[in-house]
């Protein structure tokens with residue numbers, strides 16, 4: 001899916017280098033949450049993300065899927 005649509009929910013985020021490398025993704029490639037998770041074989045957790053404004057759940061207009069990963073795990 002598009003990671004940064006002009007007016008829709010975005011999946012624009014940055015994860016820690018080891019997470020990205022573990023997924024076998026090139027440094028300059030862009031993956032949506034679903035594609036990254038299928039490469040990793042697991043769900044992303046809030047600890048996978050770099051502490052940055054971009055990864056703040058309140059920043060921009062993130063998709064619900066990305067938000068659910070950015071927030072510390074709750075019962076689900």
Ligand SMILES: [Zn+2]
Nearest residue numbers: 001032034035
């Ligand atoms: Zn995708």
